[in-house]
Amino acid sequence: MQNRVTELFGTEYPIIQGGMIWASGWRLASAVSNAGGLGILGAASMYPEVLLEHIQKCKKATDRPFGVNVPMLYPDIDKLMDIIVSEEVKIVFTSAGNPKTWTSFLKERGITVVHVVSSVKFALKAQNAGVDAIVAEGFEAGGHNGRDETTTLVLIPAVKEQISIPLIAAGGIATGRQMLAAMILGADGVQVGSRFVASIEASSHQLFKDEVVKAKEGDTQLTLKELAPVRLLKNKFYQDIQNVYAQGASMAELKEVLGRARAKKGMFEGDLEEGELEIGQVSALIHNIQPAARIVKELMADFEEAKEKIINPL
Template identity: 80%
Template structure:
Protein backbone atom coordinates (compact mmCIF):
# COMPACT_ATOMS: atom_id res chain seq x y z
CA UNK A 1 0.00 0.00 0.00
CA UNK A 2 1.57 3.26 -1.15
CA UNK A 3 0.52 6.80 -0.27
CA UNK A 4 2.04 10.00 1.10
CA UNK A 5 2.71 8.55 4.55
CA UNK A 6 4.33 5.32 3.38
CA UNK A 7 6.48 7.32 0.98
CA UNK A 8 7.42 9.91 3.62
CA UNK A 9 8.53 7.32 6.18
CA UNK A 10 9.56 4.60 3.68
CA UNK A 11 7.31 2.00 5.32
CA UNK A 12 4.94 -0.68 4.03
CA UNK A 13 1.72 0.28 5.82
CA UNK A 14 0.48 3.77 6.85
CA UNK A 15 0.34 2.78 10.52
CA UNK A 16 2.33 4.70 13.14
CA UNK A 17 2.72 3.33 16.66
CA UNK A 18 2.16 6.02 19.29
CA UNK A 19 5.26 7.05 21.26
CA UNK A 20 3.69 6.53 24.68
CA UNK A 21 5.49 7.04 27.98
CA UNK A 22 6.40 3.90 29.95
CA UNK A 23 5.16 1.79 27.04
CA UNK A 24 7.02 2.55 23.82
CA UNK A 25 10.54 1.22 24.27
CA UNK A 26 12.87 -0.29 21.70
CA UNK A 27 11.19 -3.71 21.77
CA UNK A 28 7.80 -2.35 20.76
CA UNK A 29 9.21 0.15 18.26
CA UNK A 30 11.36 -2.44 16.49
CA UNK A 31 8.53 -5.00 16.43
CA UNK A 32 6.15 -2.52 14.78
CA UNK A 33 8.77 -1.44 12.26
CA UNK A 34 9.64 -5.04 11.43
CA UNK A 35 5.92 -5.68 10.80
CA UNK A 36 5.72 -2.88 8.23
CA UNK A 37 4.51 0.07 10.31
CA UNK A 38 6.49 2.88 11.85
CA UNK A 39 7.69 2.08 15.36
CA UNK A 40 8.22 5.04 17.66
CA UNK A 41 10.27 5.22 20.87
CA UNK A 42 8.56 7.33 23.54
CA UNK A 43 11.25 9.62 24.96
CA UNK A 44 8.94 11.34 27.44
CA UNK A 45 9.69 8.85 30.22
CA UNK A 46 13.41 8.53 29.47
CA UNK A 47 16.54 10.18 30.81
CA UNK A 48 18.99 11.11 28.03
CA UNK A 49 21.26 8.09 28.58
CA UNK A 50 18.24 5.77 28.61
CA UNK A 51 17.00 7.20 25.31
CA UNK A 52 20.42 6.63 23.75
CA UNK A 53 20.33 3.00 24.89
CA UNK A 54 16.86 2.45 23.43
CA UNK A 55 17.83 4.01 20.10
CA UNK A 56 20.95 1.87 19.84
CA UNK A 57 19.05 -1.32 20.72
CA UNK A 58 16.30 -0.45 18.24
CA UNK A 59 18.85 0.00 15.46
CA UNK A 60 20.20 -3.47 16.20
CA UNK A 61 16.71 -5.02 16.32
CA UNK A 62 15.45 -3.58 13.02
CA UNK A 63 16.89 -2.39 9.74
CA UNK A 64 13.66 -0.55 8.98
CA UNK A 65 12.75 3.08 9.75
CA UNK A 66 11.67 4.06 13.25
CA UNK A 67 11.12 7.36 15.02
CA UNK A 68 11.31 9.03 18.42
CA UNK A 69 8.50 10.98 20.09
CA UNK A 70 9.63 13.95 22.20
CA UNK A 71 6.96 15.65 24.38
CA UNK A 72 8.22 19.17 24.92
CA UNK A 73 6.69 19.51 28.38
CA UNK A 74 9.45 17.39 29.91
CA UNK A 75 12.96 18.56 31.01
CA UNK A 76 16.29 17.96 29.22
CA UNK A 77 14.78 18.39 25.76
CA UNK A 78 18.02 19.87 24.41
CA UNK A 79 19.95 16.80 25.57
CA UNK A 80 17.39 14.45 24.04
CA UNK A 81 17.54 16.29 20.72
CA UNK A 82 21.34 16.16 20.66
CA UNK A 83 21.26 12.41 21.24
CA UNK A 84 18.68 11.96 18.47
CA UNK A 85 21.00 13.75 16.05
CA UNK A 86 24.12 11.96 17.27
CA UNK A 87 22.45 8.55 16.90
CA UNK A 88 21.21 9.28 13.39
CA UNK A 89 17.47 9.05 14.04
CA UNK A 90 15.66 10.02 10.84
CA UNK A 91 12.12 10.71 12.11
CA UNK A 92 11.01 12.76 15.14
CA UNK A 93 7.52 13.38 16.48
CA UNK A 94 7.23 16.49 18.65
CA UNK A 95 4.27 17.11 20.92
CA UNK A 96 2.96 19.19 23.84
CA UNK A 97 4.66 22.41 22.81
CA UNK A 98 5.36 24.98 20.11
CA UNK A 99 6.47 23.28 16.87
CA UNK A 100 8.66 26.26 15.98
CA UNK A 101 10.94 25.51 18.92
CA UNK A 102 12.72 22.51 17.37
CA UNK A 103 11.53 22.06 13.78
CA UNK A 104 14.28 24.14 12.16
CA UNK A 105 17.00 22.45 14.22
CA UNK A 106 15.75 18.99 13.29
CA UNK A 107 15.28 19.74 9.61
CA UNK A 108 18.76 21.27 9.44
CA UNK A 109 19.95 17.84 10.55
CA UNK A 110 17.95 16.15 7.77
CA UNK A 111 15.33 14.75 10.13
CA UNK A 112 11.69 14.32 9.11
CA UNK A 113 9.54 16.23 11.59
CA UNK A 114 5.97 15.38 12.60
CA UNK A 115 4.04 17.42 15.16
CA UNK A 116 1.08 16.19 17.22
CA UNK A 117 -1.91 18.54 17.59
CA UNK A 118 -5.44 18.40 18.97
CA UNK A 119 -7.02 21.29 17.05
CA UNK A 120 -7.13 22.95 13.63
CA UNK A 121 -5.55 26.08 15.13
CA UNK A 122 -2.41 24.24 16.15
CA UNK A 123 -2.38 22.15 12.96
CA UNK A 124 -2.07 25.37 10.97
CA UNK A 125 0.69 26.60 13.28
CA UNK A 126 2.57 23.34 12.82
CA UNK A 127 2.23 23.59 9.05
CA UNK A 128 3.51 27.18 9.14
CA UNK A 129 6.45 26.01 11.26
CA UNK A 130 7.53 23.79 8.39
CA UNK A 131 6.84 20.29 9.74
CA UNK A 132 6.65 17.45 7.22
CA UNK A 133 3.42 15.93 8.55
CA UNK A 134 0.85 16.34 11.31
CA UNK A 135 -0.76 13.92 13.74
CA UNK A 136 -4.25 15.22 14.54
CA UNK A 137 -5.36 13.55 17.76
CA UNK A 138 -9.00 13.47 18.79
CA UNK A 139 -10.51 13.71 22.26
CA UNK A 140 -10.90 9.92 22.42
CA UNK A 141 -7.15 9.43 22.74
CA UNK A 142 -5.36 8.33 25.88
CA UNK A 143 -2.60 10.21 27.66
CA UNK A 144 -2.20 13.96 27.30
CA UNK A 145 -4.91 15.45 25.16
CA UNK A 146 -6.50 18.70 23.99
CA UNK A 147 -8.59 20.97 26.17
CA UNK A 148 -11.24 21.56 23.50
CA UNK A 149 -12.44 17.94 23.48
CA UNK A 150 -12.75 17.81 19.68
CA UNK A 151 -13.45 14.25 18.55
CA UNK A 152 -11.50 12.50 15.81
CA UNK A 153 -14.62 12.37 13.62
CA UNK A 154 -14.76 16.18 13.62
CA UNK A 155 -11.06 17.00 13.85
CA UNK A 156 -9.72 15.05 10.87
CA UNK A 157 -11.96 16.58 8.16
CA UNK A 158 -11.52 20.03 9.70
CA UNK A 159 -7.74 19.73 9.50
CA UNK A 160 -7.83 18.11 6.05
CA UNK A 161 -9.86 21.02 4.72
CA UNK A 162 -7.12 23.56 5.46
CA UNK A 163 -3.86 21.63 5.75
CA UNK A 164 -2.06 20.38 2.65
CA UNK A 165 0.78 18.36 4.18
CA UNK A 166 0.40 14.63 5.05
CA UNK A 167 -2.10 14.03 7.83
CA UNK A 168 -2.09 11.19 10.36
CA UNK A 169 -5.26 10.54 12.36
CA UNK A 170 -5.09 9.52 16.02
CA UNK A 171 -7.56 8.95 18.83
CA UNK A 172 -9.91 5.99 19.00
CA UNK A 173 -8.12 3.96 16.32
CA UNK A 174 -7.40 0.33 17.17
CA UNK A 175 -9.00 -1.58 14.31
CA UNK A 176 -8.95 -1.78 10.53
CA UNK A 177 -12.49 -0.38 10.45
CA UNK A 178 -11.39 2.72 12.34
CA UNK A 179 -8.36 3.08 10.09
CA UNK A 180 -10.57 2.98 7.00
CA UNK A 181 -12.97 5.52 8.51
CA UNK A 182 -10.11 7.89 9.35
CA UNK A 183 -8.73 7.70 5.83
CA UNK A 184 -12.16 8.28 4.30
CA UNK A 185 -12.32 11.43 6.44
CA UNK A 186 -9.10 12.64 4.84
CA UNK A 187 -6.20 11.13 6.76
CA UNK A 188 -3.22 9.69 4.89
CA UNK A 189 -2.45 7.28 7.73
CA UNK A 190 -3.21 6.50 11.35
CA UNK A 191 -1.41 6.55 14.68
CA UNK A 192 -2.34 3.69 16.98
CA UNK A 193 -1.60 4.03 20.68
CA UNK A 194 -3.86 2.19 23.10
CA UNK A 195 -3.93 -1.04 21.07
CA UNK A 196 -0.17 -1.37 21.39
CA UNK A 197 -0.34 -0.89 25.17
CA UNK A 198 -1.86 -4.39 25.15
CA UNK A 199 0.99 -5.90 23.14
CA UNK A 200 3.58 -8.40 24.31
CA UNK A 201 6.46 -6.05 23.47
CA UNK A 202 5.09 -2.99 25.29
CA UNK A 203 7.26 -2.10 28.29
CA UNK A 204 4.37 -1.18 30.59
CA UNK A 205 3.46 -3.50 33.49
CA UNK A 206 1.31 -6.57 32.92
CA UNK A 207 -1.11 -5.27 35.57
CA UNK A 208 -1.79 -2.26 33.37
CA UNK A 209 -2.21 -4.40 30.26
CA UNK A 210 -4.82 -6.46 32.10
CA UNK A 211 -6.68 -3.28 33.08
CA UNK A 212 -6.78 -2.26 29.42
CA UNK A 213 -8.18 -5.56 28.11
CA UNK A 214 -10.80 -5.58 30.87
CA UNK A 215 -11.87 -1.96 30.40
CA UNK A 216 -15.46 -1.17 29.55
CA UNK A 217 -17.15 1.82 27.96
CA UNK A 218 -17.03 4.76 30.34
CA UNK A 219 -14.05 3.51 32.34
CA UNK A 220 -11.87 6.47 31.30
CA UNK A 221 -12.20 10.22 31.67
CA UNK A 222 -10.30 13.33 30.54
CA UNK A 223 -9.23 15.35 33.58
CA UNK A 224 -6.55 17.66 35.06
CA UNK A 225 -7.08 20.31 32.38
CA UNK A 226 -5.55 22.93 34.67
CA UNK A 227 -2.20 21.13 34.44
CA UNK A 228 -2.02 19.09 31.23
CA UNK A 229 -5.25 17.35 30.12
CA UNK A 230 -4.92 13.60 30.46
CA UNK A 231 -7.32 10.69 29.93
CA UNK A 232 -7.22 8.32 32.88
CA UNK A 233 -8.69 5.02 33.95
CA UNK A 234 -11.10 5.55 36.85
CA UNK A 235 -9.11 4.11 39.76
CA UNK A 236 -8.44 5.23 43.34
CA UNK A 237 -6.09 8.02 42.22
CA UNK A 238 -8.63 9.28 39.67
CA UNK A 239 -11.35 9.50 42.34
CA UNK A 240 -8.98 11.38 44.63
CA UNK A 241 -8.57 13.93 41.84
CA UNK A 242 -12.34 14.24 41.44
CA UNK A 243 -12.75 14.66 45.21
CA UNK A 244 -10.18 17.46 45.11
CA UNK A 245 -12.20 19.18 42.39
CA UNK A 246 -15.38 19.05 44.47
CA UNK A 247 -13.50 20.77 47.27
CA UNK A 248 -12.36 23.52 44.90
CA UNK A 249 -8.70 22.53 44.79
CA UNK A 250 -6.29 25.10 43.36
CA UNK A 251 -3.84 24.35 40.57
CA UNK A 252 -1.06 24.10 43.14
CA UNK A 253 -3.07 21.64 45.21
CA UNK A 254 -3.69 19.52 42.12
CA UNK A 255 0.05 19.57 41.36
CA UNK A 256 0.76 18.38 44.89
CA UNK A 257 -1.80 15.58 44.56
CA UNK A 258 -0.30 14.50 41.24
CA UNK A 259 3.20 14.57 42.70
CA UNK A 260 6.18 13.04 40.95
CA UNK A 261 6.36 9.67 39.28
CA UNK A 262 2.63 9.03 39.38
CA UNK A 263 2.51 7.76 35.78
CA UNK A 264 5.55 5.52 36.30
CA UNK A 265 3.95 4.11 39.46
CA UNK A 266 0.81 3.12 37.59
CA UNK A 267 1.81 2.15 34.08
CA UNK A 268 5.37 0.90 34.57
CA UNK A 269 5.35 -0.43 38.13
CA UNK A 270 1.76 -1.71 38.05
CA UNK A 271 0.22 0.13 41.02
CA UNK A 272 -3.41 0.06 39.95
CA UNK A 273 -4.71 2.00 42.95
CA UNK A 274 -2.39 4.97 43.46
CA UNK A 275 -0.83 5.13 39.99
CA UNK A 276 -1.83 7.23 36.99
CA UNK A 277 -3.24 4.93 34.28
CA UNK A 278 -3.40 6.65 30.88
CA UNK A 279 -5.42 4.98 28.11
CA UNK A 280 -7.89 5.89 25.37
CA UNK A 281 -11.62 5.33 25.15
CA UNK A 282 -10.95 2.63 22.57
CA UNK A 283 -9.67 0.40 25.39
CA UNK A 284 -13.27 -0.84 25.59
CA UNK A 285 -12.66 -2.54 22.22
CA UNK A 286 -9.36 -4.17 23.19
CA UNK A 287 -9.85 -7.69 24.51
CA UNK A 288 -6.49 -9.45 24.32
CA UNK A 289 -2.72 -9.06 24.53
CA UNK A 290 -0.91 -9.96 21.31
CA UNK A 291 2.46 -9.52 19.63
CA UNK A 292 2.75 -6.19 17.83
CA UNK A 293 3.23 -7.92 14.49
CA UNK A 294 -0.10 -9.70 14.85
CA UNK A 295 -1.81 -6.43 15.72
CA UNK A 296 -0.46 -4.80 12.54
CA UNK A 297 -1.53 -7.82 10.48
CA UNK A 298 -5.05 -7.82 11.96
CA UNK A 299 -5.53 -4.09 11.38
CA UNK A 300 -4.42 -4.31 7.75
CA UNK A 301 -6.48 -7.45 7.10
CA UNK A 302 -9.64 -5.85 8.46
CA UNK A 303 -8.89 -2.59 6.66
CA UNK A 304 -8.62 -4.40 3.31
CA UNK A 305 -11.72 -6.51 3.93
CA UNK A 306 -13.88 -3.53 4.93
CA UNK A 307 -12.59 -1.44 2.04
CA UNK A 308 -13.62 -4.14 -0.41
CA UNK A 309 -17.06 -4.40 1.21
CA UNK A 310 -17.61 -0.65 1.00
CA UNK A 311 -16.80 -0.57 -2.73
CA UNK A 312 -19.70 -2.99 -3.28
CA UNK A 313 -22.30 -0.66 -1.80
Protein backbone atom coordinates in the same frame (compact mmCIF):
# COMPACT_ATOMS: atom_id res chain seq x y z
CA MET B 1 -0.22 -0.07 0.26
CA GLN B 2 1.49 3.13 -0.85
CA ASN B 3 0.45 6.72 -0.19
CA ARG B 4 1.92 9.99 1.07
CA VAL B 5 2.62 8.64 4.55
CA THR B 6 4.34 5.42 3.46
CA GLU B 7 6.42 7.40 0.98
CA LEU B 8 7.38 9.95 3.63
CA PHE B 9 8.54 7.34 6.15
CA GLY B 10 9.56 4.49 3.86
CA THR B 11 7.15 2.02 5.45
CA GLU B 12 4.96 -0.71 4.05
CA TYR B 13 1.79 0.45 5.78
CA PRO B 14 0.49 3.89 6.87
CA ILE B 15 0.37 2.75 10.51
CA ILE B 16 2.36 4.65 13.13
CA GLN B 17 2.74 3.32 16.66
CA GLY B 18 2.23 6.07 19.20
CA GLY B 19 5.24 7.09 21.29
CA MET B 20 3.46 6.38 24.54
CA ILE B 21 4.95 7.14 27.92
CA TRP B 22 6.20 4.03 29.79
CA ALA B 23 5.13 1.72 26.92
CA SER B 24 7.14 2.58 23.82
CA GLY B 25 10.61 1.12 24.22
CA TRP B 26 12.88 -0.48 21.64
CA ARG B 27 11.15 -3.87 21.73
CA LEU B 28 7.79 -2.40 20.72
CA ALA B 29 9.18 0.10 18.22
CA SER B 30 11.35 -2.46 16.43
CA ALA B 31 8.51 -5.00 16.34
CA VAL B 32 6.11 -2.53 14.72
CA SER B 33 8.73 -1.42 12.21
CA ASN B 34 9.61 -5.01 11.34
CA ALA B 35 5.90 -5.67 10.75
CA GLY B 36 5.66 -2.86 8.18
CA GLY B 37 4.50 0.07 10.29
CA LEU B 38 6.51 2.89 11.85
CA GLY B 39 7.71 2.16 15.37
CA ILE B 40 8.24 5.12 17.70
CA LEU B 41 10.35 5.37 20.85
CA GLY B 42 8.63 7.41 23.56
CA ALA B 43 11.32 9.72 24.93
CA ALA B 44 9.02 11.37 27.49
CA SER B 45 9.68 8.64 30.06
CA MET B 46 13.42 8.28 29.32
CA TYR B 47 16.49 9.98 30.71
CA PRO B 48 18.89 10.97 27.90
CA GLU B 49 21.16 7.98 28.53
CA VAL B 50 18.14 5.66 28.49
CA LEU B 51 16.99 7.06 25.15
CA LEU B 52 20.50 6.48 23.77
CA GLU B 53 20.33 2.84 24.87
CA HIS B 54 16.90 2.34 23.30
CA ILE B 55 17.93 3.93 20.00
CA GLN B 56 21.00 1.73 19.76
CA LYS B 57 19.05 -1.42 20.61
CA CYS B 58 16.30 -0.49 18.16
CA LYS B 59 18.85 -0.06 15.36
CA LYS B 60 20.18 -3.56 16.08
CA ALA B 61 16.67 -5.05 16.19
CA THR B 62 15.38 -3.59 12.89
CA ASP B 63 16.81 -2.36 9.61
CA ARG B 64 13.56 -0.54 8.87
CA PRO B 65 12.63 3.07 9.67
CA PHE B 66 11.71 4.05 13.21
CA GLY B 67 11.33 7.37 14.99
CA VAL B 68 11.45 9.11 18.36
CA ASN B 69 8.64 11.08 20.01
CA VAL B 70 9.90 14.12 21.92
CA PRO B 71 7.57 16.30 24.03
CA MET B 72 8.64 19.95 23.95
CA LEU B 73 8.15 20.20 27.73
CA TYR B 74 10.97 17.73 28.39
CA PRO B 75 13.42 19.54 30.74
CA ASP B 76 16.64 18.33 29.02
CA ILE B 77 15.30 18.41 25.48
CA ASP B 78 18.58 19.72 24.07
CA LYS B 79 20.33 16.57 25.29
CA LEU B 80 17.68 14.39 23.63
CA MET B 81 18.04 16.26 20.35
CA ASP B 82 21.83 15.93 20.42
CA ILE B 83 21.47 12.16 20.90
CA ILE B 84 18.92 11.90 18.10
CA VAL B 85 21.24 13.72 15.71
CA SER B 86 24.40 11.86 16.73
CA GLU B 87 22.64 8.49 16.41
CA GLU B 88 21.31 9.51 12.98
CA VAL B 89 17.63 8.96 13.79
CA LYS B 90 15.74 9.91 10.64
CA ILE B 91 12.25 10.64 11.99
CA VAL B 92 11.15 12.76 14.98
CA PHE B 93 7.63 13.35 16.25
CA THR B 94 7.32 16.46 18.43
CA SER B 95 4.42 17.28 20.74
CA ALA B 96 3.24 19.47 23.63
CA GLY B 97 4.83 22.70 22.55
CA ASN B 98 5.79 25.13 19.81
CA PRO B 99 7.06 23.29 16.69
CA LYS B 100 9.09 26.34 15.64
CA THR B 101 11.52 25.66 18.48
CA TRP B 102 13.17 22.57 16.97
CA THR B 103 11.80 21.98 13.46
CA SER B 104 14.47 23.97 11.61
CA PHE B 105 17.25 22.45 13.72
CA LEU B 106 16.07 18.94 12.84
CA LYS B 107 15.27 19.51 9.18
CA GLU B 108 18.65 21.16 8.56
CA ARG B 109 20.14 17.84 9.66
CA GLY B 110 18.04 15.80 7.25
CA ILE B 111 15.46 14.64 9.80
CA THR B 112 11.77 14.24 8.93
CA VAL B 113 9.66 16.15 11.46
CA VAL B 114 6.05 15.43 12.44
CA HIS B 115 4.14 17.47 15.01
CA VAL B 116 1.15 16.34 17.10
CA VAL B 117 -1.78 18.76 17.44
CA SER B 118 -5.33 18.78 18.79
CA SER B 119 -6.80 21.67 16.80
CA VAL B 120 -6.87 23.33 13.38
CA LYS B 121 -5.15 26.40 14.85
CA PHE B 122 -2.11 24.43 15.94
CA ALA B 123 -2.10 22.35 12.75
CA LEU B 124 -1.67 25.55 10.75
CA LYS B 125 1.08 26.76 13.09
CA ALA B 126 2.90 23.46 12.67
CA GLN B 127 2.59 23.57 8.88
CA ASN B 128 3.89 27.15 8.87
CA ALA B 129 6.81 26.04 11.03
CA GLY B 130 7.86 23.71 8.24
CA VAL B 131 7.00 20.26 9.59
CA ASP B 132 6.70 17.41 7.08
CA ALA B 133 3.42 15.98 8.41
CA ILE B 134 0.89 16.47 11.17
CA VAL B 135 -0.74 14.10 13.64
CA ALA B 136 -4.21 15.38 14.52
CA GLU B 137 -5.24 13.73 17.77
CA GLY B 138 -8.87 13.67 18.83
CA PHE B 139 -10.39 13.91 22.30
CA GLU B 140 -10.80 10.11 22.47
CA ALA B 141 -7.06 9.60 22.83
CA GLY B 142 -5.37 8.40 25.97
CA GLY B 143 -2.79 10.31 27.94
CA HIS B 144 -2.34 14.05 27.58
CA ASN B 145 -4.96 15.62 25.41
CA GLY B 146 -6.33 18.86 23.98
CA ARG B 147 -8.48 21.16 26.09
CA ASP B 148 -11.09 21.73 23.38
CA GLU B 149 -12.37 18.13 23.47
CA THR B 150 -12.71 17.96 19.68
CA THR B 151 -13.40 14.40 18.58
CA THR B 152 -11.43 12.65 15.85
CA LEU B 153 -14.56 12.50 13.68
CA VAL B 154 -14.67 16.31 13.62
CA LEU B 155 -10.97 17.13 13.90
CA ILE B 156 -9.65 15.16 10.91
CA PRO B 157 -11.84 16.71 8.18
CA ALA B 158 -11.45 20.15 9.78
CA VAL B 159 -7.66 19.92 9.67
CA LYS B 160 -7.72 18.35 6.20
CA GLU B 161 -9.51 21.42 4.84
CA GLN B 162 -6.71 23.70 6.03
CA ILE B 163 -3.40 21.92 5.41
CA SER B 164 -1.57 20.57 2.37
CA ILE B 165 1.02 18.31 4.03
CA PRO B 166 0.33 14.66 4.98
CA LEU B 167 -2.20 14.17 7.76
CA ILE B 168 -2.12 11.35 10.30
CA ALA B 169 -5.20 10.64 12.42
CA ALA B 170 -4.95 9.67 16.08
CA GLY B 171 -7.40 9.13 18.90
CA GLY B 172 -9.86 6.25 19.06
CA ILE B 173 -8.20 4.02 16.45
CA ALA B 174 -7.59 0.37 17.30
CA THR B 175 -9.19 -1.53 14.40
CA GLY B 176 -8.86 -1.56 10.63
CA ARG B 177 -12.44 -0.31 10.32
CA GLN B 178 -11.53 2.77 12.35
CA MET B 179 -8.40 3.20 10.25
CA LEU B 180 -10.50 3.15 7.08
CA ALA B 181 -12.96 5.64 8.57
CA ALA B 182 -10.12 8.02 9.44
CA MET B 183 -8.73 7.80 5.92
CA ILE B 184 -12.15 8.39 4.38
CA LEU B 185 -12.32 11.54 6.52
CA GLY B 186 -9.08 12.72 4.92
CA ALA B 187 -6.20 11.17 6.82
CA ASP B 188 -3.24 9.71 4.94
CA GLY B 189 -2.39 7.37 7.80
CA VAL B 190 -3.14 6.59 11.42
CA GLN B 191 -1.29 6.70 14.72
CA VAL B 192 -2.30 3.90 17.06
CA GLY B 193 -1.52 4.12 20.75
CA SER B 194 -3.79 2.23 23.13
CA ARG B 195 -3.91 -0.93 20.99
CA PHE B 196 -0.13 -1.21 21.16
CA VAL B 197 -0.15 -0.76 24.94
CA ALA B 198 -1.90 -4.12 24.99
CA SER B 199 0.97 -5.79 23.15
CA ILE B 200 3.51 -8.28 24.41
CA GLU B 201 6.41 -5.99 23.52
CA ALA B 202 5.07 -2.87 25.26
CA SER B 203 7.25 -1.98 28.27
CA SER B 204 4.25 -1.11 30.43
CA HIS B 205 3.45 -3.34 33.41
CA GLN B 206 1.47 -6.52 32.84
CA LEU B 207 -1.10 -5.49 35.46
CA PHE B 208 -1.75 -2.28 33.55
CA LYS B 209 -2.10 -4.18 30.27
CA ASP B 210 -4.63 -6.48 31.96
CA GLU B 211 -6.64 -3.45 33.11
CA VAL B 212 -6.69 -2.11 29.55
CA VAL B 213 -8.13 -5.38 28.28
CA LYS B 214 -10.76 -5.38 31.05
CA ALA B 215 -11.85 -1.79 30.37
CA LYS B 216 -15.42 -1.16 29.24
CA GLU B 217 -17.18 1.82 27.70
CA GLY B 218 -17.12 4.72 30.16
CA ASP B 219 -14.14 3.44 32.15
CA THR B 220 -11.91 6.34 31.08
CA GLN B 221 -12.28 10.05 31.71
CA LEU B 222 -10.47 13.26 30.76
CA THR B 223 -9.44 15.14 33.89
CA LEU B 224 -6.94 17.64 35.34
CA LYS B 225 -7.69 20.19 32.60
CA GLU B 226 -6.40 23.00 34.83
CA LEU B 227 -2.91 21.41 34.86
CA ALA B 228 -2.56 19.30 31.71
CA PRO B 229 -5.62 17.43 30.40
CA VAL B 230 -5.12 13.68 30.68
CA ARG B 231 -7.40 10.70 29.97
CA LEU B 232 -7.22 8.05 32.67
CA LEU B 233 -8.74 4.76 33.63
CA LYS B 234 -10.95 5.30 36.64
CA ASN B 235 -9.22 3.97 39.76
CA LYS B 236 -8.56 5.15 43.33
CA PHE B 237 -6.20 7.89 42.18
CA TYR B 238 -8.77 9.15 39.67
CA GLN B 239 -11.43 9.15 42.40
CA ASP B 240 -9.13 11.07 44.71
CA ILE B 241 -8.92 13.76 42.04
CA GLN B 242 -12.70 13.87 41.73
CA ASN B 243 -13.05 14.20 45.51
CA VAL B 244 -10.80 17.27 45.67
CA TYR B 245 -12.63 18.77 42.69
CA ALA B 246 -15.89 18.35 44.61
CA GLN B 247 -14.33 20.32 47.47
CA GLY B 248 -13.39 23.20 45.15
CA ALA B 249 -9.68 22.40 44.97
CA SER B 250 -7.19 25.08 43.98
CA MET B 251 -4.39 24.54 41.45
CA ALA B 252 -1.98 24.01 44.32
CA GLU B 253 -4.22 21.35 45.87
CA LEU B 254 -4.58 19.57 42.53
CA LYS B 255 -0.81 19.52 42.15
CA GLU B 256 -0.47 18.13 45.65
CA VAL B 257 -2.85 15.25 44.87
CA LEU B 258 -1.10 14.59 41.57
CA GLY B 259 2.30 14.44 43.24
CA ARG B 260 5.29 13.09 41.35
CA ALA B 261 5.88 10.03 39.16
CA ARG B 262 2.21 9.00 39.17
CA ALA B 263 2.36 7.74 35.58
CA LYS B 264 5.45 5.64 36.25
CA LYS B 265 3.85 4.23 39.40
CA GLY B 266 0.73 3.15 37.55
CA MET B 267 1.77 2.20 34.03
CA PHE B 268 5.33 0.99 34.58
CA GLU B 269 5.30 -0.27 38.16
CA GLY B 270 1.75 -1.65 38.12
CA ASP B 271 0.24 0.20 41.09
CA LEU B 272 -3.39 0.09 39.99
CA GLU B 273 -4.68 2.03 43.00
CA GLU B 274 -2.33 4.99 43.43
CA GLY B 275 -0.90 5.19 39.92
CA GLU B 276 -1.96 7.21 36.88
CA LEU B 277 -3.34 4.84 34.23
CA GLU B 278 -3.33 6.68 30.90
CA ILE B 279 -5.32 5.02 28.10
CA GLY B 280 -7.81 5.96 25.40
CA GLN B 281 -11.55 5.44 25.11
CA VAL B 282 -10.89 2.76 22.52
CA SER B 283 -9.63 0.49 25.30
CA ALA B 284 -13.26 -0.72 25.44
CA LEU B 285 -12.62 -2.40 22.05
CA ILE B 286 -9.35 -4.07 23.06
CA HIS B 287 -9.94 -7.62 24.21
CA ASN B 288 -6.53 -9.30 24.21
CA ILE B 289 -2.78 -8.83 24.50
CA GLN B 290 -0.97 -9.83 21.32
CA PRO B 291 2.43 -9.52 19.64
CA ALA B 292 2.80 -6.18 17.88
CA ALA B 293 3.28 -7.87 14.52
CA ARG B 294 -0.07 -9.61 14.85
CA ILE B 295 -1.74 -6.32 15.75
CA VAL B 296 -0.37 -4.73 12.57
CA LYS B 297 -1.46 -7.73 10.51
CA GLU B 298 -4.97 -7.67 11.97
CA LEU B 299 -5.29 -3.92 11.45
CA MET B 300 -4.49 -4.28 7.77
CA ALA B 301 -6.69 -7.35 7.28
CA ASP B 302 -9.64 -5.60 8.97
CA PHE B 303 -8.94 -2.46 6.90
CA GLU B 304 -9.01 -4.39 3.61
CA GLU B 305 -12.16 -6.31 4.60
CA ALA B 306 -13.97 -3.09 5.57
CA LYS B 307 -12.88 -1.40 2.34
CA GLU B 308 -14.14 -4.32 0.27
CA LYS B 309 -17.54 -4.19 2.00
CA ILE B 310 -17.87 -0.52 1.04
CA ILE B 311 -16.92 -1.24 -2.57
CA ASN B 312 -19.10 -4.36 -2.77
CA PRO B 313 -21.75 -4.05 -0.03
CA LEU B 314 -23.64 -7.15 -1.19
